[in-house]
Amino acid sequence: MDVPGFALVTGAASGIGKACALAFAKEGCAGVALLDLNADALSSVRDEIQSICSKAANDKPTCRIEIFPTDVTNEEQVSANVQAVASLFGRIDYVVNAAGIALKHAGGAAYATSESWKRVLDVNLNGTFYVLRESARIMLSQTPIVSSLTSRPLQRGSIVNFSSIQGVVGITLSTAYTASKHGILGLTRSASEDYAKDGLRINAVCPGYTETPMTTRNPDVLKAMEERVQSAVPMQRMGRPEEIADAVLYLAGGRSSFVTGSALAVDGGYTSR
Ligand SMILES: NC(=O)c1ccc[n+]([C@@H]2O[C@H](COP(=O)([O-])OP(=O)(O)OC[C@H]3O[C@@H](n4cnc5c(N)ncnc54)[C@H](O)[C@@H]3O)[C@@H](O)[C@H]2O)c1
DSSP states (O other): OOOOSSEEEEETSSHHHHHHHHHHTTTTOOOEEEEEHHHHHHHHHHHHHHHHHHHHHTTOOOEEEEEEOOOOOHHHHHHHHHHHHHHHHHHEEEEEEEOOOOOOOTTGGGGGHHHHHHHIIIIIIHHHHHHHHHHHHHHHTTBBBBSSSSSSOOBSSSEEEEGGGGGGGTTOOOOHHHHHHHHHHHHHHHHHHGGGGGTTTEEEEEOOOOSSSHHSSSSSHHHHHHHHHHHHHHOOOOOHHHHHHHHHHHHHGGGGOOSSSEEESSTTTTTGG
C-alpha cells in the first residue's frame, strides 16, 4: 500500500479506527499513534496489534505502537497530543480521523435536543477539524517522504477524514449525524484545495453500513439495519472494518498520489442507486 513513515489514527480503540491502525502496522508503517477517548480499550488494542505484528514477523521488531488517550473535542488536548506524536516519531505522514459518534433523534429533527445536536457536531465535525488543523501545521513544515513507488511525486503528508453515506445522502432521524458528515466533506474539499500544491493531500472516505460496535452494540438498531441492508444495499451485506481500512490506506499512501479533495464511497453500492 506504500505507507512508509508514521501514522496517527483517532477512534483507534474500536471498529474501523482499530482496523486502520492494524492495517498501517501490517503494511509497513514504522510507527502508529493510537488516539481515543477510551484509554483502557486503547491499551488492549495496542497489545493486540503488537502481538499480531510480532507473530507475523517472527518476533523481529516491527511497527512501534504508542497510545495517547485523547478527547477530540478538547482543542488543547488535541494540540498537545498531536505535537507529542510528532516529537516522538519525528514526523507524521498519515492522519486518519475515525473518531465519531452516531445517534438517532426520536421523532426527527423537530424533536432533536440541542444537547444531542451539539454533541454530535462537536465530536464528528469539530473534533475532525482540530486534529486536521494541528496535523496540517506539522505536515506543512516537514520534508516530503520518499515513496517506495518509483516516479511518484513525494508527499508531505496525507489526511483521511471519515464522512459516511450520510455525507452524501440523508437518512431519517439522523439530522445531527448527517449534518456532521456533510460538513466533513466541506472541510475536506476546502482544506484540500488550500494545500494541494504543497504536497499535502486531504481526502474523505464515505463508508456504508459497516459491522462495528457503533452498529452492532444495540440489537434493535442492528435488526433494523440488517433489514435495511437487504433492501437498500446492492451487495445485500454490511461491510467489514477491514474493507474500509483498505480504502483508507489507499487514500493515505503513495498509490493515490494524484488524489485530493475526493470522497471515496465504500458502501456496497448504496449511493450509486
Ligand atoms: N460503522 C458504520 O456503519 C459507519 C458508517 C459510516 C461511517 N462511519 C464512521 O466511521 C468512523 C468509525 O466508526 P466505527 O463504526 O468504527 O465506530 P466505533 O463506535 O466502533 O468507534 C468509534 C471510536 O471513536 C471513539 N470516540 C468517540 N468519541 C470520541 C472523542 N470525543 N474523542 C476521541 N475518541 C472518541 C470511541 O471511543 C470509539 O473507540 C466514525 O466516524 C463513524 O461515523 C461508520
